[in-house]
Amino acid sequence: xxxxxxxxxxxxxxxxxxxxxxxxxxxxxxxxxxxxxxxxxxxxxxxxxxxxxxxxxxxxxxxxxxxxxxxxxxxxxxxxxxxxxxxxxxxxxxxxxxxxxxxxxxxxxxxxxxxxxxxxxxxxxxxxxxxxxxxxxxxxxxxxxxxxxxxxxxxxxxxxxxxxxxxxxxxxxxxxxxxxxxxxxxxxxxxxxxxxxxxxxxxxxxxxxxxxxxxxxxxxxxxxxxxxxxxxxxxxxxxxxxxxxxxxxxxxxxxxxxxxxxxxxxxxxxxxxxxxxxxxxxxxxxxxxxxxxxxxxxxxxxxxxxxxxxxxx
Amino acid sequence: xxxxxxxxxxxxxxxxxxxxxxxxxxxxxxxxxxxxxxxxxxxxxxxxxxxxxxxxxxxxxxxxxxxxxxxxxxxxxxxxxxxxxxxxxxxxxxxxxxxxxxxxxxxxxxxxxxxxxxxxxxxxxxxxxxxxxxxxxxxxxxxxxxxxxxxxxxxxxxxxxxxxxxxxxxxxxxxxxxxxxxxxxxxxxxxxxxxxxxxxxxxxxxxxxxxxxxxxxxxxxxxxxxxxxxxxxxxxxxxxxxxxxxxxxxxxxxxxxxxxxxxxxxxxxxxxxxxxxxxxxxx
Numbered sequence: 192x193x194x195x196x197x198x199x200x201x202x203x204x205x206x207x208x209x210x211x212x213x214x215x216x217x218x219x220x221x222x223x224x225x226x227x228x229x230x231x232x233x234x235x236x237x238x239x240x241x242x243x244x245x246x247x248x249x250x251x252x253x254x255x256x257x258x259x260x261x262x263x264x265x266x267x268x269x270x271x272x273x274x275x276x277x278x279x280x281x282x283x284x285x286x287x288x289x290x291x292x293x294x295x296x297x298x299x300x301x302x303x304x305x306x307x308x309x310x311x312x313x314x315x316x317x318x319x320x321x322x323x324x325x326x327x328x329x330x331x332x333x334x335x336x337x338x339x340x341x342x343x344x345x346x347x348x349x350x351x352x353x354x355x356x357x358x359x360x361x362x363x364x365x366x367x368x369x370x371x372x373x374x375x376x377x378x379x380x381x382x383x384x385x386x387x388x389x390x391x392x393x394x395x396x397x398x399x400x401x402x403x404x405x406x407x408x409x410x411x412x413x414x415x416x417x418x419x420x421x422x423x424x425x426x427x428x429x430x431x432x433x434x435x436x437x438x439x440x441x442x443x444x445x446x447x448x449x450x451x452x453x454x455x456x457x458x459x460x461x462x463x464x465x466x467x468x469x470x471x472x473x474x475x476x477x478x479x480x481x482x483x484x485x486x487x488x489x490x491x492x493x494x495x496x497x498x499x500x501x502x503x504x
Numbered sequence: 505x506x507x508x509x510x511x512x513x514x515x516x517x518x519x520x521x522x523x524x525x526x527x528x529x530x531x532x533x534x535x536x537x538x539x540x541x542x543x544x545x546x547x548x549x550x551x552x553x554x555x556x557x558x559x560x561x562x563x564x565x566x567x568x569x570x571x572x573x574x575x576x577x578x579x580x581x582x583x584x585x586x587x588x589x590x591x592x593x594x595x596x597x598x599x600x601x602x603x604x605x606x607x608x609x610x611x612x613x614x615x616x617x618x619x620x621x622x623x624x625x626x627x628x629x630x631x632x633x634x635x636x637x638x639x640x641x642x643x644x645x646x647x648x649x650x651x652x653x654x655x656x657x658x659x660x661x662x663x664x665x666x667x668x669x670x671x672x673x674x675x676x677x678x679x680x681x682x683x684x685x686x687x688x689x690x691x692x693x694x695x696x697x698x699x700x701x702x703x704x705x706x707x708x709x710x711x712x713x714x715x716x717x718x719x720x721x722x723x724x725x726x727x728x729x730x731x732x733x734x735x736x737x738x739x740x741x742x743x744x745x746x747x748x749x750x751x752x753x754x755x756x757x758x759x760x761x762x763x764x765x766x767x768x769x770x771x772x773x774x775x776x777x778x779x780x781x782x783x784x785x786x787x
Contacts, residue, residue, distance in 0.1 A: 205621060205625075206621075206624050206625050206628055207625075207628075208625075209621060209622055209624065209625025209626075210625045210628055210629055212625070213622075213625060213626060213629065214629075214637070217637055217638065217641060218641065221641035221642060222641075222642065222643075223641075228641065328766070328769060328770070328773065329762075329766060331769060332713070332762055332765040332766035332769050333762040333765070333766075334717050334720055334721060334758075334761055334762065334765070335721075336720075336721070336724050336740060336758075337740070337758035337759075337761060337762055340740070340744065340747055340754050340758065341758070343747060344747060344748075344751055348747065348748045439630055439631070442630040442633075443630045443631060443632035443633070443721075446632055446633070446636075446725070447632075447721055447724065447725065450724070450725060451744075461633070461636065462725050462726070464640075465636060465639075465640050465725060465726050465727045466726055468640060470637075470640065470641065473633070473636060473637050473640060474637065476633065477629060477630070477633045477634065477637060480629075480630050480633060481628045481629045481630065484628055484630065485628050
């Protein structure tokens with residue numbers, strides 16, 4: 192298992208390397224001087240010359256890439272001229288809200304989606320099933336920011352149950368922290384719930400049709416343990432795969448959700464960078480989020496062995 | 505008089521057999537029609553009437569006015585044009601590129617690794633962030649937005665096409681074609697390409713839905729088409745401070761956006777059930 196994990200970790204390196212190559216080429220193939228792009232709009236000619244010097248832009252392009260990739264490998268994501276601060280530091284300062292939002296959404300959405308998917312499969316063909324699948328189709332179609340403003344309008348402005356926007360650090364108390372996370376997580380999680388509920392229902396239907404499920408029913412296993420221990424466990428691998436793939440949806444959604452709810456996280460950092468043309472930040476966050484995505488999907492691969500003892504590494 | 509009656513009956517029978525395609529298709533067609541005749545049914549989407557700021561929906565302004573006194577109905581109707589045009593263009597562009605790469609990767613095995621590793625890398629980059637980077641590095645234009653949304657979709661098409669090619673190339677009719685002397689390109693185009701059409705039509709529909717969503721998101725974040733072109737995304741962005749006072753400025757573009765994406769997804773689900781029964785059973 193450990194050897195396999197290590198091997199898979201190493202096999203990630205080419206993918207991450209290709210991501211880096213893409214991001215690098217993006218900057219160098221764009222119209223305009225890369226040094227001027229990195230320097231941003233308010234740069235003086237001296238700034239630009241300094242950046243040109245530091246990045247070695249007069250060197251051959253393959254050498255530039257290797258130098259850049261080497262500093263990337265040491266955790267250097269570049270420097271934002273607007274903030275006059277390293278991108279890694281800026282991301283670090285804004286990590287807490289983003290991690291809180293992503294984790295709370297992930298946990299709650301998966302729990303709700305599994306429950307909905309299992310109920311829909313158990314009651315396949317009934318009104319409950321059709322209702323759940325209808326919600327899933329609609330939920331997958333409504334954009335995060337539309338859901339977000341609708342939730343704000345109803346629950347924050349109308350009913351005044353929850354704060355309109357913003358973020359409260361967990362250090363200032365758990366209750367305000369949670370209250371600020373409810374609406375953003377709900378908006379962000381809707382599409383994710385829809386995606387996972389659909390795959391859960393489909394896989395559960397396959398498993399429920401198996402002979403061993405009839406055997407379980409015949410020997411008198413109660414319905415709930417039967418669904419959870421016998422069926423869900425056998426359905427786990429495809430569901431977990433989709434949970435991993437769907438994280439891409441969450442990552443893109445975080446950027447939008449933080450803008451809707453004015454949460455000072457990594458997503459806001461990127462969106463603010465757009466209007467300032469602060470390219471080093473956009474580039475750094477792309478590399479970070481791609482790395483997180485690849486790593487999570489590696490964990491998903493490794494988790495298969497937990498659900499299915501036949502899978503050995 | 506018998507013919508129109510026959511057509512109506514056929515249409516009704518089709519709608520009964522494929523309700524999702526019929527409902528989604530009807531919604532989509534009516535939206536497309538409204539978008540096409542927008543200049544004739546709605547006023548100027550850029551015209552500002554400062555004295556009529558933030559008016560509630562009325563007989564004069566069906567969807568109300570925004571904070572600059574612009575007609576929300578006119579802007580919403582014109583916004584449909586950008587959404588649908590971007591959605592269709594992205595679907596066409598990414599399917600064309602993905603089909604070409606996928607056919608080559610699936611058939612010419614020596615090129616497979618060289619083509620697929622970059623695709624794996626591209627797939628690991630979150631689509632919205634890649635699009636933000638592409639848009640922010642170039643001058644904002646509709647063409648750049650289409651390219652920026654299409655590029656992240658390409659690897660998904662490539663994987664689909666490649667998987668089809670890998671199964672089809674082992675089938676007896678392809679072997680027979682090879683045996684009777686057909687050469688590479690002819691085999692790919694005449695004998696393998698047709699098998700990719702059905703799954704690609706389904707995939708293209710889903711890509712269109714996601715492209716409409718991403719376009720709106722980019723416009724909302726300020727990384728979309730130039731701000732003077734009204735889109736549902738930038739309408740919502742420019743009205744977000746007025747959510748409490750003038751919810752209609754956000755509600756109407758938001759509802760249209762959700763409705764169009766829902767319509768396209770419904771058509772996609774219906775087409776999948778009809779064209780790809782193996783996949784249909786899974787979802």
